[in-house]
Amino acid sequence: LTINRTSGNIAAVLGSTLTINTALVLSNGILDVGNNILAIGAAANISGASSTNFIIADCSAPTPLASVRKFIPAAGTYTFPIGDNTASADGMQYAPVSITLTGGTYSGLGYVAFSVNDVKDPALDASTDYITRYWEMKRPLTLSPTNYQINSTYYPTDVVGNEGLCLSNQWSGSAWLNNGVVSAANTLTIDCTQLVATTRVTKGYRDPEINVTQGATNYLTASTYTFANTGLGNFTDVVFTIQNLGQQNLNLAAATLTGASEYSILSAYASPVLGPTGTTTFTIRLYPLTAGT
Numbered sequence: 001l002t003i004n005r006t007s008g009n010i011a012a013v014l015g016s017t018l019t020i021n022t023a024l025v026l027s028n029g030i031l032d033v034g035n036n037i038l039a040i041g042a043a044a045n046i047s048g049a050s051s052t053n054f055i056i057a058d059c060s061a062p063t064p065l066a067s068v069r070k071f072i073p074a075a076g077t078y079t080f081p082i083g084d085n086t087a088s089a090d091g092m093q094y095a096p097v098s099i100t101l102t103g104g105t106y107s108g109l110g111y112v113a114f115s116v117n118d119v120k121d122p123a124l125d126a127s128t129d130y131i132t133r134y135w136e137m138k139r140p141l142t143l144s145p146t147n148y149q150i151n152s153t154y155y156p157t158d159v160v161g162n163e164g165l166c167l168s169n170q171w172s173g174s175a176w177l178n179n180g181v182v183s184a185a186n187t188l189t190i191d192c193t194q195l196v197a198t199t200r201v202t203k204g205y206r207d208p209e210i211n212v213t214q215g216a217t218n219y220l221t222a223s224t225y226t227f228a229n230t231g232l233g234n235f236t237d238v239v240f241t242i243q244n245l246g247q248q249n250l251n252l253a254a255a256t257l258t259g260a261s262e263y264s265i266l267s268a269y270a271s272p273v274l275g276p277t278g279t280t281t282f283t284i285r286l287y288p289l290t291a292g293t
Contacts, residue, residue, distance in 0.1 A: 001018075001020055001023075001024050001025070002024075002025040002027055003024075003025065003026050003027060003028065003029045003030075003031050003053070004025075004027040004028050004029065005028055005029040006028060006029055007028045007029060007050075007052040007053055008029075008030070008052040009029055009030065010029070010030045010031075010032050010056070010086075010092075011028070011029030011030055011031060012029075012031050012032070013032040013033075013034050014031075014032065014033045014034050014036045014038065015034070015036070016036055017036045017037045017038075017039065018033075018036070018037075018038055018039065019039040019040075019041060020038070020039065020040055020041060020044050021041035021043065021044050022041075022043070022044055023044055023045055023046075023047065024040065024044065024045075024046045024047070025047050025048050026046065026047070026048040026049050026050075026053040026054065026055070026081065027048050027053065028053060029053060030052075030053065030054055030055070030056060030083075030092070031054075031055045031056070032055075032056040032085065033055060033056060033057050033063075033066050033067070033068065034063060034066065035062070035063040035064070035065045035066055036065065036066065037065065037066075037067055037068075037069050037113070038055060038057070038067070038068045038069065039069045039070075039071070039111070040068065040069065040070045040071065041071055042071040042072065042073040042108035043073070046079070046081060049079075049081030049096070050081075050094070051094040052094075054081045054082065054083045054094045054096070055068055055080075055081055055082050055083070056082070056083055056084065056085050056092065057080075057082040057083075057114065057115040057116060058083075058084040058085040058088060058115065058116060058117060058118075059115035059116065059117050059136050060084070060085070060087070060088065060117050060118075060119070062087070063085070066115050067113040067114060067115040067136075067138065068080050068082055068113065068114055068115070069111045069112070069113035069138075070111055070112055070113070071108055071109065071110070071111045072101065072106050072108070072110055072111060072112060072143060073106055073108040074106050075101045075102055075103065075104065075106065075145065076100070076101060077098055077099070077100040077101075078098065078099055078100075078101075078112065079096060079097075079098040080096060080097050080098065080099075080114040081094070081096045082094075082095065082096060082097065082114060082115065082116050083095050083096075083116065084116050084117065084118040088117075088118035088119075089118045089119065089132060090118060090155065090157050090158075093118065093155060094153075095116050095118075095133060095135075095152065095153055095154055095155075096152065096153055097114050097116070097135050097150065097151065097152035097153075098150070098151050098152070099112055099114075099137070099148055099149070099150050099151075100148060100149045100151075101145040101148045102145060102146055102147055102148065103145055103146025103147060104143075104144050104145040104146050105144075106143070107142070109142060110139065110140055110142045110143030110144075111139065111140065111143065112137060112138075112139050112143065113137065113138040113139070114135055114136065114137055115135070115136050116133065116134070116135050116136075117133065117134055117135075117136070118132065118133050118158070119132055119133070119134075120132045120133075120134075120160075120202075120204075121134040121169075121171065121200055121202040121204075123171050123176070123200075124169065124171075124176075124202055124204050124206070125176075125206050125207050125209065125246070126166075126204030126205050126206045126207060126247075127207055128160075128161045128162075128205070129160065129161035129162045129163070129165045129166050129204060129205040130160050130161065130166060130202070130203065130204030130205065131154055131158040131159055131160070131163075131166065131188075131202060131203045131204065132158045132160060133154045133155075133158045133202065134200050134201065134202035135150070135152050135188075135200065135201050135202070136198065136199075136200050137150070137198070137199050137200070137201070138197065138198050139195070139197065140197070141197065144195060145195075146193075147191065147192060147193045148191075148192050149189065149190065149191050149192065150170075150188070150189070150190050150192060150201050151187065151188065151189050152187070152188045152201070153186060153187055153188075154186055154187075154188065154203075155186065156185075156186065161205075162205070163185060163203075164182070165182075165205040166182070166203040166204050166205050167180040167181060167182055167203065167204070167205060167206075167247055167276075168180035168181055168183060168188050168189055168190035168201060168202075168203055169190070169201065169202055169203065169204055169206065170190055170192055170194070170199055170200070170201050171199060171200040171201075171202075172194055172196050172199060173196050173197075173198060173199065175245075176206060176245075177192075177194055178245075178247070178276040178277055179191060179192060179193070179194075180203075183203075188201060188202070188203050204247075205247055205248060206246045206247040206248065206275075206276070207246050207247075207248055208244055208246040208247075208248045208249060208250035208251070208273075208275060209244065209245040209246040209250075210242060210243070210244065210245075210250055210273075211242070211243040211244075211245050212240055212241070212242055212243075213240070213241045213243065214238060214239070214240050214241070219240075225238070225240075227286045230286050230287075230288055231288075232288055232289065232290070232291065233288075233289070234287075234288075235285050235286060235287040236285070236286045237266055237283050237284070237285050237286075238283065238284050238285075238286075239281050239282075239283050240281065240282055240283070240284065241279055241280070241281050242269055242273060242279065242280050242281070242282070243273075243277075243278075243279050244273040244274065244275050244276065244277070244278045244279070245276070246275050246276060247275040247276040248275050249272040249273065249274055249275055249278075250271075250272055250273040250274075250275065250278070251271055251272045252269060252271035252272070252273065252280075253271075254268070255268045255269060255282060257284075262286055262287055262288045262289065263284055263285065263286055263287075264284070264285050264287065265282065265283070265284060265285075266283040266284065266285040267281070267282060267283040268282055269281060269282040
């Protein structure tokens with residue numbers, strides 16, 4: 001398929017899913033996939049892409065199924081010359097993304113699919129420093145590289161706050177993975193090892209997020225921990241861990257303890273708890289002097 005009409009303008013809009021098995025040549029103009037999948041076969045390639053000749057694969061609400069799907073014959077780097085549609089926040093823009101796959105085995109039946117959305121990622125808990133753009137990647141479970149790196153490009157108008165503080169971030173579908181780095185202006189780079197069917201990448205400096213654990217159990221706000229039965233004159237010490245799941249440092253106020261006098265803070269936590277993987281501990285002692293619950 002050759003697109004050869006007018007550079008910078010939409011030349012064609014897909015009415016259904018299309019598979020290209022030889023080549024897609026973007027000579028002049030923009031191909032809009034609409035709410036469809038543009039599939040590029042294992043032996044096919046895309047050429048001629050630029051800021052005025054690209055593929056609109058915008059996964060915003062009107063077209064959530066939009067994507068460019070590339071079937072993968074071998075490890076290597078694959079580029080997706082995609083952009084968002086005219087209704088996006090800053091109008092139609094070219095925001096290409098590439099993926100480098102290493103390790104694993106490939107049959108040509110597995111694929112990687114990308115789309116882009118010119119809004120802040122809905123799960124990104126960064127209130128001051130972030131970009132208003134994310135890329136969504138989908139893959140079947142049959143595609144299993146050892147690891148992969150994603151690189152993408154965005155615009156100065158996408159930046160909110162201090163871009164220099166922003167880290168690349170990967171959303172697993174249920175949590176943010178702390179595998180991001182600071183990258184050059186207007187670029188996103190992230191090395192990934194977790195394989196999920198759908199993942200999103202973006203940039204931001206995520207707010208501090210507290211998580212309290214005892215052993216392997218997480219204790220949410222208003223949760224209750226039950227101490228083991230403890231004989232009179234004896235004591236039980238329990239160590240709790242505070243984790244910072246965010247990227248900004250977590251500042252904690254001094255610890256206080258209210259309630260039964262049989263409990264005391266044996267050792268207090270430290271502050272701040274560094275992001276994104278910092279921890280600190282505190283110990284509560286139960287020392288009963290009278291019988292009771």
